Each structure stands twice: as C-alpha cells, then as structure tokens.
C-alpha cells in the first residue's frame with residue numbers, strides 16, 4: 274500500500290527532520306570524521322548546511338510548489354481552464370555515493386518527501402559511520418513505511434534495483450549509472466542519474482593568476498579531491514604556465530602547510546582501494562609538487578603532475594583524488610582537441626579577464642554546469658539546476674527543481690459546458706476551410 278501524505282504532514286515531518294539534524298550536528302561531524310577524517314568546517318559547509326538550507330527552502334515553499342498551477346489556456350479550446358497538477362510518483366529509490374555521504378543522501382530525500390513520495394534510501398557502504406547515523410536520524414523522524422533507510426553494499430543495491438520503483442534517483446559513477454538505467458528500463462521507471470567525468474579547468478593568459486590559483490586549490494583539494502565537480506585537469510596557457518604553477522604551489526602550502534599529512538583541514542582518501550587507485554596514477558609521472566602518500570591513514574598529499582601523456586591513467590580516468598595534472602596550450606584549437614577527447618563533463622571552469630574568451634568557451638563546450646573565474650560554487654545556488662549531460666548524467670535538481678524531479682506533472686484541461694464549438698465533430702464536410710481559418714487566426 275502506498276503511504277499517502279498531505280502537504281501538512283510532509284511539512285511537519287520535514288520540520289522534524291530539520292530539528293533532528295540540528296540536534297545531531299555534532300554526531301554528524303564525528304561520523305564524517307570517523308569515515309574519512311573530514312574537517313568540521315567542511316562537514317558543516319558541504320554537508321549539514323546544504324541539507325538544512327534545502328529543508329528551510331522546501332518547508333517555506335512547499336504549499337506554493339505543490340499547488341496546481343493554472344496555465345494560460347489554448348484559445349482553440351475556448352472556453353477552458355488549464356492546470357498542471359504535481360502528483361507524487363509513488364515509491365522512490367534513492368541510491369547515494371560516499372564522497373558527500375550525508376548531503377548526497379539527504380538532499381534528494383528532502384524533495385522526494387516534499388513531493389509526497391514514499392522513499393527507500395540506500396546510503397553508501399563505504400562510509401559506515403555516516404550511513405548508520407542517517408539510518409538513526411531517519412528512523413527517529415519518519416514512519417518506516419514512509420521513509421526507510423536500507424544499509425548495505427552492492428548486493429543490497431542490486432536487490433533493490435531488481436524491484437519495481439516509480440522513480441529512481443542515483444548518484445554515483447558512470448559505470449553503475451548504466452546498471453541503474455538498465456534496471457529501470459525493465460519497468461520503464463523514470464530516473465535521474467547524477468554521474469561523474471573529467472572536468473576541465475582552463476586558465477587563459479589573461480587570468481588573474483593569483484586568485485585563480487587560490488580558487489582552484491580550494492575547489493580541487495576540498496574533500497581531498499573526492500568531489501564530482503572538482504577540476505579534474507588544468508589546461509593552462511603556455512605564456513603563463515610557469516608563473517601559474519608557482520602560484521598554485523604557494524596556495525597549496527598556505528592552505529595545508531608544509532606537511533599536509535598533519536593538517537587538520539585535509540581529509541583522507543576513503544579506503545585502501547581508492548588509495549591504491551590514486552597512487553597508481555602518480556607512477557611514472559613528472560610530479561612537480563607533493564606526490565607523498567602513506568597507506569596508514571590513506572593519505573595522499575596535494576600533488577601536481579606536469580604534462581602527463583593523454584594515454585596515461587591519470588588522463589584516461591576520472592581522478593577523484595588530490596592529483597592535479599597540468600597541460601599547456603597555445604591556441605583555442607589545442608583546447609578544443611583536448612577537451613573533446615572526453616565525454617561531456619559534469620563541470621567546466623574557465624579563468625580569464627577576457628569576457629569574449631569566457632563567453633566563447635562557455636558556448637563552445639557542452640557540460641553540466643560550471644563557473645567563470647571560480648570553481649564548485651555553481652553548486653550552491655538552489656536557483657541553478659545541478660546535473661550532468663551525456664555521460665555525466667541525466668536530469669538536474671536543487672531547490673524547486675528537486676520538487677519537480679520527484680513530481681509527475683499532470684496536465685488537466687477543464688472544459689466549460691456553456692459553449693460547444695461544433696467544428697471539430699464529424700461529419701467534416703465543408704468544414705476544413707473554416708477549420709484552417711480558425712486555427713491560423715490564433
């Protein structure tokens with residue numbers, strides 16, 4: 274049986290969730306620290322704050338968003354009043370990744386509940402402390418047949434995907450995204466896929482180099498580079514490359530000190546598998562900064578690699594770690610050739626004070642979203658859609674768009690009875706001339 278909810282009930286439970294998250298804030302920080310040594314500052318900024326702000330926005334606007342919207346009627350149907358109803362899909366499955374384990378599990382959950390759905394959430398098995406806490410918080414707030422957290426790994430995920438759902442919202446890798454899409458196709462289930470890719474970051478000769486370096490270091494090494502929209506590789510104009518690298522090195526040292534391994538502001542890599550995967554990417558490369566790693570504590574220092582070959586591992590795969598490869602370019606044609614080697618990225622960044630150049634780059638390449646003269650921050654504006662294109666994903670969410678993602682938009686025309694234009698009814702004899710006149714008149 275579907276668990277049906279009134280707007281009042283949804284609002285009440287979302288408010289309860291908000292209070293519970295505020296109450297458990299310390300525990301959330303601790304869980305994230307236990308899972309991968311996440312600093313408290315980053316836990317608040319990139320996890321708790323996002324969920325709280327989405328909750329506040331949703332609670333404030335849910336009545337307005339859920340209300341049937343009257344749209345301008347089509348004059349051909351005169352007289353009528355036309356509406357769009359937001360209807361819950363029904364049973365929603367949310368599968369979340371580990372890299373922002375609290376935020377990426379709860380953000381879609383908030384909107385799925387707001388839109389009136391029944392939800393099953395599967396958080397990542399790679400962040401057990403956070404997943405356990407999510408399960409506890411959700412258990413405190415929701416009825417089990419309304420929202421349920423099912424913890425577990427790949428097998429649990431596969432079992433869930435084998436069931437029939439009315440909507441699936443998946444965040445994770447492209448490889449698993451394809452598995453999700455196949456499973457969804459079995460029941461023609463609509464999906465959102467929030468995936469990854471290789472995000473280019475262009476530094477033009479006219480960039481403010483110091484500021485660009487500061488903002489790139491922040492966007493790349495926050496969460497130790499384990500961010501789906503982190504700049505994956507830099508493409509720097511050859512005229513400014515040496516100076517830019519000097520700025521990058523200085524900014525990394527300013528942020529994390531001479532020994533990032535003892536910095537309390539720097540995360541660890543999530544597990545041994547990923548630590549091995551990332552350290553392998555440094556092998557045989559021209560490491561010009563960092564390059565230190567320690568299996569104990571799964572540490573990898575912020576690392577810069579100069580001019581890796583396009584065939585190397587670091588340039589073939591999504592890095593998803595604290596390694597920053599730099600490639601020099603001279604012409605816009607060089608840029609195009611490099612970027613078009615890859616599938617459409619989730620994010621693209623361009624740094625320049627040349628407005629025409631920025632505009633050209635934004636228009637030339639297809640990507641999920643991005644910034645001019647900054648990194649990551651497009652994510653934070655709930656008025657901007659967040660999602661990928663091509664291999665980086667299907668669909669977008671955040672703010673009102675998230676509510677819409679989890680609502681079927683039902684179109685209804687309410688026709689009046691006081692007038693009934695006869696022209697559309699058979700027999701059609703001698704009517705086509707009038708039909709054309711009427712249709713083309715509007």
Ligand code: NAD
Pocket residue numbers: 368369370371372373377395396397398425426427430431434444445446447449450452466467468469470500501502591593619661666
């Ligand atoms: P993942 O695809 O390995 O796992 C994501 C979820 O899918 C987990 O809950 C996991 O248990 C489940 N899963 C894993 N293998 C499965 C399988 N074979 N069948 C069914 N379910 C399976 O991703 P991850 O390692 O947790 O996260 C990293 C990836 O996610 C990166 O590629 C990153 O770019 C992407 N990502 C994207 C976004 C976004 O918003 N677009 C955000 C964060 C991460």
